[in-house]
Amino acid sequence: MLGGTMAKASVREISRITGFSPATVSNALNRKRSVSEETAKVILECAQSLGYQQSTQLESIQFVLARKTGAILDESTFHPAVIEGVERQARRHGMSTSFVSLDFSDLDAVRPQVEGLIADPSAAIVLMGTELGEEDYALFADAAAHLIVLDGWSDRQYFDAVVIANTDSVLRAVDYLIEKGHRQIGYLAGDLRIRNFKDRERGYRQALEDADLEANPAWHVTLGTTLEGAYHDMGVWLDNVSRDDLPTAFFAENDVLAVGAMRAFNEHGIRVPEDVSIIGFDDLSLGAFSNPPLTTVHVPKHEVGEIAVRRLVGNIRNPKSYTCKTAVSTYFVERQSVCEI
Incomplete structure (x- = not known):
């Protein structure tokens, strides 16, 4: 447990006196930019008059797994590894970890659940934002709880994030x-356009532009984000394209797409990497055991979870008036799905 001085007055008492919501009071005490200077002044003066001292105690962390469709999260081993990292770092600080799964397919239905989670100013939340969009993040805008978003980011809300x-x-x-030696490089895109995928496509297009190469629309293939969906959709595309019109390589937005596509290539008599090379993203275990083993981009999943907890602890110990987005670097894993031409 993080040590600290017990508060002489509660957030709810300050809320009662000033007339501002507990969430607004908590945000002001934590120096968040979402509170106006005038409002913050009233709240801070009230807190000072009551002898309020900001508590730095944190006993537990809630890991919130937010599903929009589940088609990405449920098909991947990414988030279980992240959870292990959160748990490991929490234990180092003497904290427990609890888990909540929320269905964001119906915002009206999930709203009361979110409001219940974020109302407690002593709570700490790690929000898995992989499948979330701006309309989903808006539900967390008035969070009194300490919050950090993991694998997601909002342009409009003041959230700390690890991406x-x-x-x-x-x-x-x-x-x-x-x-x-590849000059004809296609792109395998997931049919759910989450932020991660959009950012990855931006990198693909930038690399081609820098090399004066064309991003041929005919080689931009949209696939379902499950193994079965990627396999099926790749097969349909291959049924309608001549072997002579294939690019020499594809980049896939994640390993699930890559492995599903590789199965379709194999069934259509297209050899990987002799006929088509392919690179994935995430470095999931299924890629290491695919045929051939998949060249991919490794994401340090455990470390991502650990960083999120360290950031939460740091924010509670030293409140600040700004938010930070931490971008975690990756490294390349060279296996056998790419050949030189």
Whole structure:
């Protein structure tokens, strides 16, 4: 447990006296920019008059797994590894970890659940934002709880976040294909356009532009984000394209897409990497055991979870008036799904 002085007055008492909501009071005490200077002054003066001292005690962390469709989260081993990192770092600080799964497919239905989670100013939340969009993050805008978003980011809300360096990582992966002699490079995109995928596509296009190569729309293939969906959709695309019209390589937005596509290539008599090279993203275990083993981008999943907890602890100990987005770097894993031409 993090040590600290017990508060002489509660957030709810300050809320009662000033007339501001507990969430607004908590945000002001934590120096968050979402509170106006005038409002913050009233709240801070009230807190000072009551002898309020900010508590730095934190006994537990809630890990919130937010599903929009589940088609990405449920198909991947990414978030279980992240959870292990959160738990490991929490234990180092003497904290327990609890888990909540929320369905964001119906915002009206999930709203009361979110409001219940974020109302407690002593709570700490790690929000898995992989599948979330701006309309979903808006539900957390008035959080009194300490909150950090993991694998997601809001342009409109003042949240701290830990994200993957998607664009830079893909740019380097496509550079690798170019260094191997590939000039016709296609793109395998998930049919759910989460922020991570959009950022990865940006890296792909930037790498081609920097090399004066064309991002041919005919080689931009949209696939379902499950293994079965990617396999099926890749097969349908291959049924309607001539072998002579294939690119020499594809970058896939994640390993699930890559492995599903590789199965379709195999069934259509297209050899990987002799006929088509392919690179994935995430470095999931299924890629290491695919045929051939998948060249991919490794994401340090455990470390991502650990960083989120360290940031939460730091924010509670030293409240600040700004938010930070931490981009975690990746590294390249060279296996056998790419050949030089």
